[in-house]
Amino acid sequence: MVNYLLKITAELENLTNLQPQGGCDDPNFSYLFKVKCGRCGEVSQKETCVTLSETVALPAGKATTNLMQKCKFCGRDGTITMIPGQGKPLTDEASQAGKYAPLMQFDCRGYEPLEYIEGTKFDDIDLSAGEFSEYDEKGECPVMISNLRSTFDVVK
Template identity: 80%
Template structure:
């Protein structure tokens, strides 16, 4: 069992508190990433989608997981189980320091998550307090104008990494 913590970073201009629309533990937010097989090293061609609200029973027991997937190359099964409670919004202070903010913890057995894809609806708040909802980051950036704060707001240079944690 290896736990991987999805860490995100971005350049935030006049924005703070970037996170999925329903918060870091949103049960309906889909996390998309590719997986690498722990046995043969094959990387999935398509992104795998994992959502907190979707669970499946494990074949040998009473526990559940969020994903069971068979490697198309070697046939080995792997699981990905989401562990909520570790995510925090990306703040302007963390962004300016160049550091990453934790988003979600994944317990992976037989797979290693790689290449996170920014998708779904996100939210952020301007430094003037204006709330921006349904932000689409699939294009790699976001730009808007804050009427209340009379300033442009922007999200750019999106980055992610999966850190191994104990």
């Protein structure tokens, strides 16, 4: 078992907090990333989708996980379980300092998460193109998110 903490950073202009719509522990926010099999090293061709509100029972029947998947190359089963309560918004101060903000922690057994796909919505902001820019009529100023980067850090 290894826990991975997904963290993001970006350059924010006239924005104070960047987080998934509904907060970091939003049960309906989908995290998309590629995974690597811990046994054979095969990287998934398609991105894997993990959502806090979607669970499956483990074969032993006593616990649940958010994803159970079989490696298409070696046939080994792996699971990814989300651990809420670790996420925080990316603040303007952290962004300016080049610091990363934690989004979600994942307990991974048999898989390693790779290449977080930023093509999902954060507070009604579509980052599928990797950046966002618009004019805030109410605040009378441009808003922008650019240079979005992510990392998975191993945590204990």
